[in-house]
Structure formats: C-alpha cells, structure tokens
Amino acid sequence: MSASIVAQFNCATGECPRWHTDERRLYWTDIPSGRLYYFDHRTGESCCCYEGRPVGGFTIQADGSLLLFRDQGNVVVFKHGEKERTIVSHIPGLETTRFNDVTADPEGRVFAGTMSFGGQNNGKLLRIDCDGKHALISDGHATPNGMGFTPDLSQLYFTDSRLRRIYLLEFNRSTGELSNPKIWQEIAATDVPLVGRSDGMAVASDGSVWSARMEAGVVIRYSPAGVALERHEIGTPMVTSVTFGGPELDEVYVTSAGGKASQPISETAGALFKIRADARGRAEFRSRVGL
Numbered sequence: 001m002s003a004s005i006v007a008q009f010n011c012a013t014g015e016c017p018r019w020h021t022d023e024r025r026l027y028w029t030d031i032p033s034g035r036l037y038y039f040d041h042r043t044g045e046s047c048c049c050y051e052g053r054p055v056g057g058f059t060i061q062a063d064g065s066l067l068l069f070r071d072q073g074n075v076v077v078f079k080h081g082e083k084e085r086t087i088v089s090h091i092p093g094l095e096t097t098r099f100n101d102v103t104a105d106p107e108g109r110v111f112a113g114t115m116s117f118g119g120q121n122n123g124k125l126l127r128i129d130c131d132g133k134h135a136l137i138s139d140g141h142a143t144p145n146g147m148g149f150t151p152d153l154s155q156l157y158f159t160d161s162r163l164r165r166i167y168l169l170e171f172n173r174s175t176g177e178l179s180n181p182k183i184w185q186e187i188a189a190t191d192v193p194l195v196g197r198s199d200g201m202a203v204a205s206d207g208s209v210w211s212a213r214m215e216a217g218v219v220i221r222y223s224p225a226g227v228a229l230e231r232h233e234i235g236t237p238m239v240t241s242v243t244f245g246g247p248e249l250d251e252v253y254v255t256s257a258g259g260k261a262s263q264p265i266s267e268t269a270g271a272l273f274k275i276r277a278d279a280r281g282r283a284e285f286r287s288r289v290g291l
Helices: 190-193
Strands: 005-008 015-019 023-030 033-040 046-051 053-059 066-070 075-079 084-088 100-106 111-113 121-127 134-141 144-149 155-160 165-171 178-186 197-203 207-214 218-222 227-234 239-245 251-256 271-276
Touching: 005 033, 015 197, 015 239, 015 271, 023 053, 023 239, 023 251, 046 066, 053 111, 053 178, 066 100, 084 165, 100 144, 111 155, 121 144, 134 178, 144 197, 144 207, 155 178, 155 190, 155 197, 155 251, 165 197, 207 251
Parallel strands: 053 100, 197 239
Antiparallel strands: 005 271, 015 023, 015 251, 023 033, 033 046, 053 066, 066 075, 075 084, 100 111, 111 121, 121 134, 144 155, 155 165, 165 178, 197 207, 207 218, 207 239, 218 227, 239 251, 251 271
C-alpha cells in the first residue's frame, strides 16, 4: 500500500512524530530549523506551532503539555503555543550537542538519546527522572535513535542509526534501570541500499516492530523475532521516523528529511506521510517530569 502526503513543509530533518490522543493531533519536529508542527486530524489543517532552539525530540506530558528536549541538554514545557517553564536548563557535557529521539516509560520517566559530536562515538543514552534529575544509562553511541517497549514492558528497543543496529535491553519498571543489552538487529553496510539504516521506530500492539529506514525510503515491519513481514515504500529516500495515530491508532505516520529549500533531494522530501495499515498501535506513555 502506497503512502500519501499529509503535509509538506520541506523539513530538513523531520522527526519524532507523536500522536496526541486528547487533541487528535499529530505533532512532529524539524530539528535544524527549530520548528514544531502539527496536523489536526479533525480539520485536516497543518501549521507550525513553535520556532526556537532545535527540538531533537519531545514527549506528551500527563497534563497534555509537550516536553521539548532541545540542544545543550535543555528541557522545557511547551503549552498553549508558548514555552511555559524550564525543567532542565542544561546538562554538563552536552554544550556542543543536542538531544535526539526520546520516549517516556510507563512511570513517566523519559529515556533520551544525545547526538555524538567531533567525529567520535560519544553519544549517550540518558534517563530523565520525574524530579528532573538525569542519570547516564550508557555511552559510546554513534547516533542514538528510535526506541520502543515490548508489549509486556519487560524490554526496550533502542536504535543506533550510524552503527546500523537495534538493541534490546532488559527494563526494570520499578527502578527505571536498563540492563543486559543485546543486538536485536544489525545491518551490513552493503545492505543499506536495500533495507536502509534503522532510524525511528514504533512497536505495534501485536509486538511487531515498525522501523523507518533512512536512505532506502521504506518502513519495514518486523516480527519480534526480526523477520521482515511488510515493506512500505514511502516515496522519498530519507525516511526518518514512524508512529501510530488516528482515533483508532490504525494509521501509520512517517516523517522524512532532505527537504532543504535550496536543494531538496526530491519534491516529496521532508514531507509527513500516512500509511493505512493492517495493524494497530498503542497510546504513547506520558511523561511526568516536573509534574
């Protein structure tokens, strides 16, 4: 089934699509431009609702506000179209980098990746607790990216795009600890033109893993055992992330990159796409940081 364009803002790096069940809106960010957009499912309208510092990722808070994870380890609450307050002003060691993908856990904590810099594999995976304090989970990453919990909440998938890997870690819900990382999938460099680099991801209610594939222009659905089940052509090569949305969580939304106005890689690059899928997602866990 082919993908259709929902909105086209020519995003340089469209990322982190999130379905807001209260508002029936799909939010996503264009990281380099420092913009946040939404698509209103009820009206069909899309618009930019935030311009400022780069937002690598965001979560939806338990009170319906958005928690924006920006550059230099900065975390702020965004509500009613305005920055409401700062939760974390900065994190030492992140002065020259930014957050990338993030996800909330069932208790309201947030796991957040940070980009590597200086040509080194010095990206980090952090946990931001509900009181705003942070803890280092692991480091030595290249490009920390998409995450998602298994349906039984015992494990967390964690993607490193530049290393072309998806890890599976044991998750302790009571403490927030992650342990015993194993490589769930590793893509050979020679296979990138066909299956791409794993980027953002979503886990469906049946446990299947939906992985956005940068460079290959596809979203691939995998079984929990790692077997490819479906391949969805998106229509632009730089596919960045994927999430479930719509009132029944049976629509798959896909972000893309490469839409720089000066030299877009294609007419559809940087658009937000939608796939009507024979699958259903799960509502995102909501963060409770600072509440």
